[in-house]
Amino acid sequence: MSVTVEARRIEQRMLQRRNGVVLNRISQVVFALAGILVLYVVGRAAAANLGVFFQQVLNGFQLGFIYALIALGYTMVYGIVKLINFAHGDVFMVGAFVSFFTISLLNLHQWPLAVWPGMNPTAAMVIGTVTVILASMLTCALLAVTMERFAYRPLRAMPRIAALITAIGVSFFLEYFGGLPFVFTNNYITYPRPFEVFVLNADMVPPLWLGILWGMCGIAAIVYGILKVLGNRGNARAQAWQRNPFLQFGMLFGGFLGVALTIIWLTPRLVRTHFDLTASNAMLIIMGISVILLVILQYIVRYTRIGKAMRASAYDKPTSRLMGINVDMVIAATFALAGSLAGAGGVLYATAYNRIHHLMGIIPGLKSFVAAVIGGIGSIPGAFVGALTIGLVEVLSAGFISSPMRDAVAFSLLIIVLLIRPQGIFGEAPGEKV
Amino acid sequence: MRQLLRNTNFTFILGAVLVFIVVQALISLGVLNAYWQGIIFWGAAITMVSLGLNLIYGFNGQFSLGQFGFYAIGAYASADITYRWVRNDPSALVVVIFGSILALALMFGVSAFLRRFYGVATLTKFLFNFLAAVLGFFLAVRFVNPAIGKVIYAALNALPSGISQQLIFFLALVGGATLAGIVSYLFGIPVLELGSDYFGIATLGFTIIVKVLLDNTDTILPFPEMKGARGMVGIPKWTTWPWVFICFMAVVLVMRNLIHSSTGRAILSVREDERAAELVGIDTASQKILAFVVGSVFAGLAGGIRAHDLAFLHPTTFGFLPSFNPLIIIVFGGLGSMTGTIITGFFWIFLLEGLLRLYLPEGFETWRFVVYPLVLLLMMLLRPQGLMGRYEIAFLRRPLPPLRVKEASPVQEVIPQAGEVTA
Amino acid sequence: MAKRSFAILAVLVVLATMVAACKPAPKALKVAILAPLSGDVATFGASTRDGALLAIEEWNAKGGVLGRQIEAVVEDSQCEAEPAASAANKVINQDQVKFIIGEVCSKASIPVSEIATANKVVQISPTSTNPKVTIDEAGNAKPTVFRACFIDPFQGTVAATFALNKLGAKTAAVLLDQGNDYVRGLAEFFRDAFEAGGGKVVVWETYTAGDTDFTAILTKVKDANPDILYLPDYYSTVNVIAAQANQMGIKAIKLGGDGWDSPKLDQAALAGGFFTNHYSSEDTRPVVQDFVKRYQAKYGSVPDALAALAYDAANILFMAIQQAGTDDPVKVAQAMEKGTFSVVSGDITFDNQHNPKKCAVLLEVSPDKVSYKDTVCP
Structure with missing residues (x-):
């Protein structure tokens, strides 16, 4: 009997508890104030010298686009096999090294000139660079497929931790095998670029380019808008055309290059600054190639049979198998796509920052992974947006807060995003599993 | 006698004492030189870290990569205490010890206060606890240290130097472990709410943030003696075999008893099925925090041991790549097996840092890290449940829950009554 | 299984102790x-x-x-x-x-x-x-x-005096790895000597070992437009910073310490720069x-x-x-x-x-060779 009294007393006390909403509001205000303070500090530093701020934004884009290529691989692989593929950053490293060897040993970037000596040097450079990137992409795709076949596939039926440990093992193996003296050596190597780097500043940006780029972006956006309106009215063909890769290419390519060049062209004319904004051609090439690869990826995932099979398998593996999809093949294809993007990322990263090392994949790999999580893991546009965010935040914090703290800022952002919106910006709320 | 030997507790204690005596004798006789002694201490430290992780991941099912962050916090905090002490500055000791006490008291008060409300969001809980902890340490820095720092210094110095040194070392170890525990509690409140993968990612971020902060201890944080990325030198080399043994046994015993208690069963139930555990009335959130904090305290303690053995700390020791080691050790040894963790932990260091480093021919040292991932891969393919699976030696094995025919628990008594009312 | 592993472990322990126990007698x-x-x-x-x-x-x-x-x-x-x-x-x-x-x-x-x-x-x-x-x-x-x-006080002073007197520099930017005692010491002594000689250090930026993206801090250097870019790091990092600085259009003269002395120095990127060193093989x-x-x-x-x-x-x-x-x-x-x-x-x-x-020597970097420039004695 006394026990029930005790229980009732506990119940009473539970009922007497007050609503905690007030406290929640207080804490929300505190967090908001802290956020505003940070923004204010950065904003004031940025406003003090707009030229520097815009230059840092451009630097951030350059980094962000490379992260995007790696992050896409993480997000696709996670989407389909729910595995954090820690070895992905090392595939990126291998991509950089493959391009290093093709350039320094095989002179692959100059093959058009070797075959047709009288060729236009610009065209030769373009073809040579594309060949180098394709070689790296192919090698990395092969590497990723091999990895999947021999390390991950046998473990697919086992607990997820086994696959994760295996991923860590593969990552260590690639890092330290690459570090052996007869493989890549463990020295820092200065990277020979496949093309000459030159610097663009405000006087060197022809307004014609700007017009063409913005025109591309504008036309694509207008067409997209029209299609959207038509699609909303129920026009099935318009709906199908909405996601046409050419539209996306026009909007993204025109938009990003246009923004970059316009910033360079416009800032000195509008803002009184002694600062001479510059972009190297490397930056523009990185943006261009990333956008092209992104659009191709979207095309593959949206329109091809294999892409549809990927989406189906990511959604529900057993059912896709019943529908006659060869899930193993689809997973291998996903790894190949992810690997090739990482390979391209490796070449571009090495080109931008001209140093390679057998452990270079760890930190960019992690940051891209963070980008994928921030954008919503499993979502392709999310990975892209997350990567640009991380790139920008990293460079801005290095520029305006403290350079050695850049990694801490990036990972703090990760934790904050996880706390506020665990599924990421573009992610779908996880379904309740019972 | 035979009966005694059959008693697992007795045999375990006998074995432990024997190990202690044998190792101590080997050290005293000079058979184990400083290098091998270091390997043993290192093995004990890494095993303690791994046991902590096994509690968090193996027994409680929360996939964490943050263990090395707490290891680093414990190492640096305790090293700072003794570093300053041997340079006649008791401030670190006073601040860490009294700050921890004040922070714990304030956090306890905050928790009691928050319990009177319902619907408190985890972020709110985090904010209030965080403010309480900051206030505690702020008070210690501003008021306690100027007030009693000199007194404590004089009092401790009045003791014979040998005793005061051991006492300071003990306090440093406790201080480092407590600090790691407080940080893990604060970090755990909001982050443990996340699902398994997201929790892992967030703890990974934590490890990297700690490492970056350690890189900047002398530039951004106000600890010039830690020397940032240049490495902290001049830590007294106080770790001895008895200390290692005591700390190690403390960790093993605490963990064993925790797991065998009813709280331990609650912790296990969260791993098996969080939702079901919640449905039978287990406060899963606090079980997760408990396991996380205890695991981190183990890591902090191990950090203190390691710091005073190496006498030199560098942030890369706590970087991203080595932070996988505890995870690999517990998976190798078998998730949820203390025996497996202990054996793998020691042999990990023993093989990789001891035997192979010394006896591989020159130039083949780097091959260690090429071969061991391959071993790892083979292991995962052939025996994914780990070396020991869930095997435990008798002392650590959980006694089967006895069949109990007892008076019903209060909860059960309430239910029929409620039934009566409705009837 | 478990028993067998125990046995193997025990054998290993014994073996290891034996190996550890026998020390070679020191003769050489x-x-x-x-x-x-x-x-x-x-x-x-x-x-x-x-x-x-x-x-x-x-x-x-x-x-x-x-x-x-x-x-x-x-x-x-x-x-x-x-x-x-x-x-x-x-x-x-x-x-x-x-x-x-x-x-x-x-x-x-x-x-x-x-x-x-x-x-x-x-x-x-x-x-x-x-x-x-x-x-x-x-x-x-x-x-x-x-x-x-x-030691670095001497080396930093030599570099600063050279910059002030021979190169006629007024402003300098210093980029340093805060985790490296060598780099930090050299940078600090250079700054002290440079400012004591009437120059001004306009940018003082730190980075961490292993960084590859220096664009953020180089943007600040570019904004300040100094006469001298002092890079007291080792050749592998200096190569990267120099290449990225050229890529951003920074025109300052690059100056460094004995960490540049390597056949792997990127001489094209650092052309026109100088560094202090211990000896010259042209002696x-x-x-x-x-x-x-x-x-x-x-x-x-x-x-x-x-x-x-x-x-x-x-x-x-x-x-x-x-x-x-x-x-x-x-x-x-x-x-x-x-x-x-x-x-x-x-x-x-x-x-x-x-x-x-x-004494210290000053060497000049040009795209195809590193040549002797000057000797400074304490």
């Missing part, structure tokens, strides 16, 4: 060479090892030291504090070495010097220029730690040319400053052992403090902080 005189054979500055390590081994070979050909052959224990210390500390512990505790030549980098030499002091082992660093390598926190010389090179003194000839005969390349200083360091050590007449480290250290040693980089005596008095 063991000397450890700690050098970064891999990692960031691998060419430093290779040169240092080659220089020291050349000296050891020559002494052994002459019959060794005190009638004992010299045996070298080479360890890769990676120019990093942690591996260097564990390598030092290993050679002292496991190999029973009493003399250490190394490390090359100050940030690795400092922890090694602490260990050497604690174990009363003689350490002579060929090229660690940070003052703290040989002096402790209180400013006293560590009794058994020496170096064979000049016409016979002792230098003789050494260059012998080194070239053995290794087929022109020795850089690291090889020369490692050769010197080994020679100083063996001469001191010879003079002390014993291999007792404390006595050898005392002999080193007192003696005068005639080696490739001049006649060396140690001051009360265990630093030799030496």
Whole structure:
């Protein structure tokens, strides 16, 4: 009997508890104030010298686009096999090294000139660079497929931790095998670029380019808008055309290059600054190639049979198998796509920052992974947006807060995003599993 | 006698004492030189870290990569205490010890206060606890240290130097472990709410943030003696075999008893099925925090041991790549097996840092890290449940829950009554 | 399964204890060479090892030291504090070495010097220029730690005076790795000397070892538009920063320290820059040319400053052992403090902080070669 009294007393006390909403509001205000303070500090530093701020934004884009290529691989692989593929950053490293060897040993970037000596040097450079990137992409795709076949596939039926440990093992193996003296050596190597780097500043940006780029972006956006309106009215063909890769290419390519060049062209004319904004051609090439690869990826995932099979398998593996999809093949294809993007990322990263090392994949790999999580893991546009965010935040914090703290800022952002919106910006709320 | 030997507790204690005596004798006789002694201490430290992780991941099912962050916090905090002490500055000791006490008291008060409300969001809980902890340490820095720092210094110095040194070392170890525990509690409140993968990612971020902060201890944080990325030198080399043994046994015993208690069963139930555990009335959130904090305290303690053995700390020791080691050790040894963790932990260091480093021919040292991932891969393919699976030696094995025919628990008594009312 | 694993483990334990127990009896005189054979500055390590081994070979050909052959224990210390500390512990505790030549980098030499002091082992660093390598926190010389090179206050001053007087610079930007004692020391001494001479350091930015993206801090440099860009880091990092600076259109003259001395220096990116160094192989003194000839005969390349200083360091050590007449480290250290040693980089005596008095040379980088520019003596 006394026990029930005790229980009732506990119940009473539970009922007497007050609503905690007030406290929640207080804490929300505190967090908001802290956020505003940070923004204010950065904003004031940025406003003090707009030229520097815009230059840092451009630097951030350059980094962000490379992260995007790696992050896409993480997000696709996670989407389909729910595995954090820690070895992905090392595939990126291998991509950089493959391009290093093709350039320094095989002179692959100059093959058009070797075959047709009288060729236009610009065209030769373009073809040579594309060949180098394709070689790296192919090698990395092969590497990723091999990895999947021999390390991950046998473990697919086992607990997820086994696959994760295996991923860590593969990552260590690639890092330290690459570090052996007869493989890549463990020295820092200065990277020979496949093309000459030159610097663009405000006087060197022809307004014609700007017009063409913005025109591309504008036309694509207008067409997209029209299609959207038509699609909303129920026009099935318009709906199908909405996601046409050419539209996306026009909007993204025109938009990003246009923004970059316009910033360079416009800032000195509008803002009184002694600062001479510059972009190297490397930056523009990185943006261009990333956008092209992104659009191709979207095309593959949206329109091809294999892409549809990927989406189906990511959604529900057993059912896709019943529908006659060869899930193993689809997973291998996903790894190949992810690997090739990482390979391209490796070449571009090495080109931008001209140093390679057998452990270079760890930190960019992690940051891209963070980008994928921030954008919503499993979502392709999310990975892209997350990567640009991380790139920008990293460079801005290095520029305006403290350079050695850049990694801490990036990972703090990760934790904050996880706390506020665990599924990421573009992610779908996880379904309740019972 | 035979009966005694059959008693697992007795045999375990006998074995432990024997190990202690044998190792101590080997050290005293000079058979184990400083290098091998270091390997043993290192093995004990890494095993303690791994046991902590096994509690968090193996027994409680929360996939964490943050263990090395707490290891680093414990190492640096305790090293700072003794570093300053041997340079006649008791401030670190006073601040860490009294700050921890004040922070714990304030956090306890905050928790009691928050319990009177319902619907408190985890972020709110985090904010209030965080403010309480900051206030505690702020008070210690501003008021306690100027007030009693000199007194404590004089009092401790009045003791014979040998005793005061051991006492300071003990306090440093406790201080480092407590600090790691407080940080893990604060970090755990909001982050443990996340699902398994997201929790892992967030703890990974934590490890990297700690490492970056350690890189900047002398530039951004106000600890010039830690020397940032240049490495902290001049830590007294106080770790001895008895200390290692005591700390190690403390960790093993605490963990064993925790797991065998009813709280331990609650912790296990969260791993098996969080939702079901919640449905039978287990406060899963606090079980997760408990396991996380205890695991981190183990890591902090191990950090203190390691710091005073190496006498030199560098942030890369706590970087991203080595932070996988505890995870690999517990998976190798078998998730949820203390025996497996202990054996793998020691042999990990023993093989990789001891035997192979010394006896591989020159130039083949780097091959260690090429071969061991391959071993790892083979292991995962052939025996994914780990070396020991869930095997435990008798002392650590959980006694089967006895069949109990007892008076019903209060909860059960309430239910029929409620039934009566409705009837 | 479990039982079998236990048995295997037990056997391993026994074996390991046995292996650990038997120590080789010391007959030859063991000397450890700690050098970064891999990692960031691998060419430093290779040169240092080659220089020291050349000296050891020559002494052994002459019959060794005190009638004992010299045996070298080479360890890769990676120019990093942690591996260097564990390598030092290993050679002292496991190999029973009493003399250490190394490390090359100050940030690795400092922890090694602490260990050497604690174990009363003689350490002579060929090229660690940070003052703290040989002096402790209180400013006293560590009794058994020496170096064979000049120190950063001198090197930084030489660079700053050169920038002010010869290059006519008014402003400078300094980029430094905050985790590297060598870089930090050099940067600080350069700043002090530069500002004392009437110049102004307009940008002072730090980065972390292993960073590859320097665009954010270089943007600040570009904004300040300084006359001098002082990069006191090792060649591998300087290569990257210089290339990215050119990519951003920064026109400042690049200036650096002895960390640039490597065949892997990116001379195209650093063309027009200058750096301070210990010695130039173009030096016409016979002792230098003789050494260059012998080194070239053995290794087929022109020795850089690291090889020369490692050769010197080994020679100083063996001469001191010879003079002390014993291999007792404390006595050898005392002999080193007192003696005068005639080696490739001049006649060396140690001051009360265990630093030799030496001159610095300034070298100019052009796309195809590194040429001698000037000599500055204290």
